[in-house]
Amino acid sequence: MLCRATAGMGVPVSLSLSLGATCPFIIFESADIDSAVDGVIETAFKKNRECQWMLCVQESVWDSVVARLKVRMAGMKSVPLLAEGDRRLVDAAVQEAQQQGATLIQPCPPPSSGPTYPPTVLCGVAPSCPCVVTPSPGPLLPLLSFRSHGEGITLGNHSPHGQAASLWTEDLTLALEAAKSLSVGSVWVNSHSVMDPSLPLSGHKESGNCIDGGKEGLFQFLRPSSSPPLPRSSPASVDYSKFGTAASAAIIPEGSNSSSTPRSYLQYVGGKQCKSESGSSVCVLAPGGAVLAYCPDGGRKDVRNAVEAAIKVQPGWMKKSPVARAQSLFSLAETLELKRRDMAVSLHSQTGLSLEEADMEVELSIAQLYDWAARCDKERGGVPPVPQSGSALSIPEALGVVGVVLPDSSPLLSMVSLLAAAVAMGNAVVMVPSPKYPLPALEFIQVLQSSDLPGGVVSIITGGRDQLTQALANHSVIKAIWYWGSMEGCQFLQHTCASPLKSLWLHCQEEEDGGRDWAQPHPSLLEEMWRQAVQWKTVWIPTA
Known part of the structure; x- marks a missing residue:
């Protein structure tokens, strides 16, 4: 409701949604059962719970856990509910479970x-x-069983929420592997509900996109010094149900040069070039107004295909070592360098830049790829000191699948900069090139195919900006959207991406007077790009 109420006001909103979240309490067979059951009683039935818990127990220790629960719960008294109407909900939940x-x-x-x-x-x-x-809302604790470690992790990720999880095992290797695989913001090993203001506390999935605590939380209140001030305006009149539904204008102007047949390009989905699902194309105009080429008119089905390809490869890409991801980006930079002349000619023919200016943009794009390749193994969390006994790990993780709607300015350099930032951190991207200058992105497909970047990590879909933005916003798998476009588009995303919740990085090109200076990126912009490409996880490991 808050996101929708503030849509279009120029105020970025981050949410931390803890009420109603379901958090897994996982007991493996290698756990100290007595300590684990004590932890269950302490956290699951206390009065002021910030979340609901579900208890997941490995089958081999099921009987032991149930027996100890019966002993520990003996003598406990009824607890007051928060509201009188909650009793009816609790009775209905118990009856349905039975x-x-x-x-x-x-x-x-x-x-x-x-x-x-x-x-x-x-x-x-x-x-x-x-x-x-x-x-x-009552003092109910669902108890589920699982056989293998992998099944337990899958069960822990079953909830649409991702606030926290508690793992109980004496096997440190298992604890760290499980913590890495759980899609939650905080993981407590052999403990629960441990907090410290020096460490980030964030939610994953439907538990919000806000970060509390640590220097990571402070960055939510900062903007790069090179950024324009936030626009303060009243919301525009936008019909959210009709945004992005108008057909793309595919009109060839009269008087276009027909002596040479314009080239028809293909889009890039799942590592392969293909036509759009609609089979239609839109014309691309040269600065003088002549038809320069035709590009596919992509839509919702193309976005769906790109996301399906991305979710197949993104988990494996994220699990690759930072060095391996860096090597792929180095390969991408080397391939772009080999095709430098062709890319410069493409920029020159569509944007009207001189060949020298176009060549400089290609050179800067190559430098960006090298820069982000070098950052792959350097942008990481750490082990900050905490006052409690034990250690805590602060870990940046990939978001998943990111939709990127590219700006009109510096079409090649902006695309390469954003692509490299997202991919370097382990994300997969679905990119929508500028409708005004799509050819540099389409020419870049040859660079992607010649590199060793896995197919599906990057997809490029051309078409109407509003139409593809609407398709990205309504896809439940996409975790974040980076958008350069109209004020109406920014407002639509703020309104629509509240459910399912997505992280948004919005830029109104009209307010920003053409966008950022991609040719001379400020260090604070690179920092912001990295932070937009990750989500944070804190893992608590007690020593006693």
């Missing part, structure tokens, strides 16, 4: 009426049970 085969562990029978309810463990519920997907 109908689906769950058994109950309760220290005492629930009272016949009143806003209180005893702590209750729902044993043997399925991951699809409503008490797991949309937990009730």
Whole structure:
């Protein structure tokens, strides 16, 4: 609601959504069962819970955990509910869980009426049970089982929320591997609910895009010194249901030079060149107004195909070592250097730049690739000192699939800069070139195909900016959108990307007077690009 209410006001909004989140409490067979059960009782049934917990137990220790839960819960009393109407919701959740085969562990029978309810463990519920997907406000703890370590991690990632997780195991290697694989902002190993203001506290998935604590949290209140001031304006009148639905204008002006047949380009999806799903094209005009080429008129289906290709390769690309990702970017830079002349001619023919200026933009693009390749293994978190006993790891992670709607200014340099920043951190990107100058991006496809970058990590789809922006915003898998375009487009994204929640990096080209100076990027801009390409995770490891 907040994102939609402030859409178009020029105020960036970050959300931290903890209420109603479901967090996994995972007990592996290598855990100290007594300590783990004590942790369950302490965190799952306390009065002021910021989140709901689901208990995931490995099958080999299921009986031991259930037996200890019964002993530890004996003598516990009914706890007050937050509101009188919550009792009806709790009764309905328990009844539905029992109908689906769950058994109950309760220290005492629930009272016949009143806003209180005893702590209750729902044993043997399925991951699809409503008490797991949309937990009730009462003291209910779903208890699920898993066989292997991988199944336990999958179960922990089942929730649409990604606030926190608690892992219990004496195997440090397993703990670190599981912590790395869980899509949550905080992971507590053999502990729970540990906080420190010096470390970032963030949510993943539907748990928000806000970072609290640490210097990472402070960056949310900063902008690069080279950036223009934020526009302060009232929202424009935008029909969100019709934004991006108008057909692209594919008109060939009269008087165009027909002596030479314009070239028809293909877009790039999943490592292959292809036509758009619609089969139609739009004309690309030279500075003088002549038809220079035709490019595909992409749409929602093309975005869907690109995202499907991206999600197949992005997990593997993210798991590659920073050195391996750097080598791929070095390969991309070397390939672009070999095609330097062709890229300069393409820039010259469409943008009207002189050959010297076009060649300089290609040279700067090559330098950007080398720069981000060198940054791959240097942009990382650390082990900051904390007052509690133990250690904590602050880890930047890839977002996933990022949609990038490119600016009109410096069409090659801006594309390469944003592509390199996102890919260097382990993301996959779906790029929408400038409708005004799409040819440099389409020529760059040959560079991508000649490099060793895995197919699907980068897709390039041409077409109407509004149409493709609308398709990116409505795709649930895309985790972030970087947008250069109109004020109406910025407002549409702020309104639409509230559900499912996406991280947004918005730039109104009209307000920014043509955009950033890509030829002379300020160090603070490079810092911002890196921070926009990652999300943070904190892993707590106690020593005692």
